[in-house]
Amino acid sequence: MSSRWFLGTILVLICLALSGCPSEQLGQESSKEWIAQTDSDTELTTDAAQEFPETEEHTPENTPEPQPEPIRERPPSLPFPSAYAKLTGGHVLKDENPDPNIVEVTIEAKSLTHQLTPKHTFEIYAFNGMLPGPIIETKVGDELVVHFTNQLKEPTTIHWHGQRVPEDMDGVSLVRRPVQPGKTFTYRFKVSDAGTYWYHPHVHSHEQVEKGLYGMLVVREKQPLAFTRERALLVDDILLTETGLAPFHPASEQEKVKGRIGSHFLLNGKPAPATYQAKTGERERWRIVNTANASVFRLEIKGGAQVRVIGVDSGLLAKPFSIQYELLLSPGQRYDLEVMYEKPGTVELNTLVAEGPKYVAKNLLRVQVSGTSVPSPMAYPTYPEIATLPTRKVTREETLAFELLPSPDPGGNHWKINGQVHPVKPLFTFKTGDVVLFTLQNMNNPNHPFHLHGQFFEIISRNGLPVTDEPGLRDTVLVSIQERVVIKAYLDNPGRWMFHCHNLEHAHYGMMAHIKIE
Ligand SMILES: [Cu+2]
Structure with missing residues (x-):
């Protein structure tokens, strides 16, 4: 009984x-x-x-049987509108070129004194004097021209994270000498993939990105989508002392091993949480990028909104999906969400942080939703047809092993890829069009957000089990503690391409190499 x-x-x-x-x-x-x-x-x-x-x-x-709520049919999807939804969350850089298919902008990097909180005033690096840098807005197929001036006292570059640019536009010193102090360089390339991307230096990134050099590159789809607005959401953390930015030198052994885990969360460059406003019945596209040096965000959304994941690193998905429990977002990764407000109240974006044996929600963003409840379910915007990838035969299989090199010498801990710290020669040479199964083996802990420049890949398996919940083409994948992840990379963009851990301390202390695609 x-x-x-x-x-x-x-x-x-x-x-x-x-x-x-x-x-x-x-x-x-x-x-x-x-x-x-x-x-x-x-x-x-x-x-x-x-x-x-x-x-x-x-x-x-x-007693009458309890009747289940009638299943209401979703209204037909909304048609494509005639104009792009307004982009919010930062300053959108002015396009200086009247040609509708060319976006031409001017960017400079310089240092300035910035008050982040009433207690914390310190020197930051900023693109165009802003933290984060301005949003660059383009549409797929546009030519992007960026006149860049380095006003810092050290060399720097701009790397267009995720975009399949020509190798000499990738902002890496492997291919082109960095932009020296006081010098100018013009980046010029065709934006080939629609989606949410970001830009940051690829010289001393662990310092320059932490100091504030990062911004969003938005590449619109050819067809505008029926959103009320789009929100650029750069999630980040920063390591502060009582009064300013924690020093980079000397890095503690813990920082070399775990990465520079921040003490304060930032949302679009300001201390979290940010508070935004919306109305019931509105539909938003959230473009989320993790720009942190080392922290993986475990995102959850709470409140009266319908939420689906509609895009990943490479752009929109063929099939949107709902978030189960949380959405892991590692440094460098992007997710696009469809957020539709059904009820008045507060919708929260949180990250779950381990505190002792449990996870505690830290609020990054709250959207205050006004108005009266709208009939549920709401209609989705219509999305363009996303062609599924034609099945391509695997032409090569290679393994990349990531390992900590504990060192008793004054240099301390370093990271190795296939036994080498910052190898100078290409680890592998491939042919353009090769389809390569890479086995990414994490020999230790912590986790490694692996990033490959200039190409996309699919996530195939984790520890031998097929992956079904991380769809779409990626440029960054999290390899957890002692995990073995198999990816299928489509090496269609010839050149010399960096691959590295996007834990920027791991990259700085050894975990960065390159491949050559002939
Ligand atoms: Cu790593």
Whole structure:
């Protein structure tokens, strides 16, 4: 006999002993609920059923079956609108070129004094004096021209994270000398893939990105989508002391091993949480990038909104999916979400942080939603057809092993890829069009967000089990502690291409190499 049934029976017997139970005490709603639960209890025996007191109020036969909520059909998807939704969350850089298919902008990197909080004022590096840098807005197929001036006292570059640019536009010193202090360089390339991308230096990245050199590159689809607005959301953390930025030198051994884990969360360059406004019935596209040096964000969304993941590193997915529990976002990775507000209230974007044995939600963003509830479910925007990848034969299989090199010498801990710290020669040479299964083997801990420049890959398996919940083409994948991840890389962009851990301390302390695609 179930304890629930037993307690229920005792309650009814007590009521009978007291000559009837006033309906206020065992209200119609709660008794129905109780009967419904008991009725469905599979442990209810025949004997027990006979003991069930036969009263008008409690007879199961007299109680209507609880009716499930009718499933309302989703209204037809919204048609493509005539204009792109407004991009919010940062300053969108002015396009200086009247040609609708060329986006031409001017960017400079310089240092400045910045007050981040009432207690923290320190020197940052900034693109165009802003933290984060301005949003560069393009559409797929555009030519992007960026006139870049380095006003820092050290060399720097701009790397267009995720875009399949020509190798000499990739912002890596392997191919082209970095832009020296006071010098100018013009980046010029065709934006080949629609989606959410970002830009940052590839010289001393662990310092220059942490100091503030990062921004979003938005590549619109050819067809505008029916969103009320789009939100650029750069999630980050920063390591502060009591009054300013924590020093980079000397890096502690813990920082070399774990990476520079921040003390404060930032949302679009400001201390989190940010507060934004929206109305019920509005549909938003959230473009989320993790720009942190080392922290993996475990994102959750709470509140009265319908949420789906519609895009990954390479752009929109053929099939959007819902978030189960949380969305892991490693440094360098992007996710695009469709967020539709059904009810007034607050919608929160949180990251779950391990504190002792449990995870605690830290609020990054809250959207205050006004208005009255709208009929649910809301109609989705229509998305362009995403062609599924033609099956291509694997032409090579290679392994990349990531290992900590504990060192007793003053240099301390370093990271190795296939036994080498910052190898100078290409680790492998491939042919353009090769389809390569890379086995990424993490020999130690912590985790490694592996990033490959200039190409996309699919995530095939984790520890031998097929991956079904990380769809789409990626340029960054998290390889967890002692995990073995197999990716299928489509090496279609010739050149010399860096691959490295996007934990920027791991990259700086050895975990960076390159391949050659002939
Ligand atoms: Cu790493």
